[in-house]
Amino acid sequence: MNFQNAKIKILDLDLKGCVYLNHLSQSQAVAQFFKRISRLGDGPFWYSMLLLTWLMQGIAYSLQMLYVIACGTVGTLIYKILKQKTTRPRPYQVHQVIVLGERPLDHFSFPSGHTLHAVMVTTTLGYIQPILLLLMLPFTILIALSRMILGLHYPSDVLVGAVIGAAVASLMIVLAPSLNIIL
Numbered sequence: 698m699n700f701q702n703a704k705i706k707i708l709d710l711d712l713k714g715c716v717y718l719n720h721l722s723q724s725q726a727v728a729q730f731f732k733r734i735s736r737l738g739d740g741p742f743w744y745s746m747l748l749l750t751w752l753m754q755g756i757a758y759s760l761q762m763l764y765v766i767a768c769g770t771v772g773t774l775i776y777k778i779l780k781q782k783t784t785r786p787r788p789y790q791v792h793q794v795i796v797l798g799e800r801p802l803d804h805f806s807f808p809s810g811h812t813l814h815a816v817m818v819t820t821t822l823g824y825i826q827p828i829l830l831l832l833m834l835p836f837t838i839l840i841a842l843s844r845m846i847l848g849l850h851y852p853s854d855v856l857v858g859a860v861i862g863a864a865v866a867s868l869m870i871v872l873a874p875s876l877n878i879i880l
Contacts, residue, residue: 707853714852715788715795718845722798731843732799738811738840739802743818746829750822764878765821768869772817773810775861780805789848798847809850809858815840816862824870825880 722728751762785807789797802810819833841859844850850858873880 711851711853712788712792715845715848715850716792718842718852719788719795719798719848722796722846722848727846728798731839731846734836734839735799735811735843735847735849737836738815738843742836743814746818746822746833750826750829753826761825761873761878761880764869764873764876764880765825768821768865769814769817771869772813772862772865775865776808776810776813776858779808779861780810783807785851785854787849788851795848797849799849801849806850807854807857808861809841809844809854811844812837812841812850812855812858813862813865816859817866818862820863820866821869821880824866 722731747762747765750765751758754761780803784805787801787804787806788795815837819830819837823830823833841855844855845852870880
């Protein structure tokens with residue numbers, strides 16, 4: 698199989714996965730549930746987790762929390778640059794069978810910023826306070842699903858967002874000691 702055929706097959710699988718998951722939003726209860734999850738993933742849930750981590754670690758942990766926030770900014774820059782460079786339209790913009798379940802925060806699809814941040818914050822704060830993984834892991838999975846169910850992202854957008862989020866978090870954790878920051 699040559700590169701062009703492989704690319705066509707991957708894009709076809711991407712669309713089929715997107716259509717399948719988006720079809721779940723035909724249930725009003727499912728659509729409403731994932732809209733709420735998506736909105737919490739805009740920031741409120743993650744800000745709560747940051748605050749909870751800071752409270753659990755104590756006020757003396759302020760420098761580390763600033764480091765975590767700064768690294769979150771790196772994640773934001775990466776996904777914004779990629780969105781501007783790739784300009785991939787969102788599934789609902791291209792395929793009539795995809796139903797838009799929630800308004801997007803920006804124009805482009807690739808990669809999923811929600812998933813990138815969910816994985817990045819879950820990895821980082823889970824490293825600092827493993828008990829929080831009980832809340833964050835299920836929520837991260839729901840965030841990733843919400844982006845596809847609501848017709849905002851293809852599975853590949855979500856997968857790449859997750860990989861970037863994990864990479865940024867891992868790099869952040871590994872680099873912290875060289876900056877005299879103990880996470």
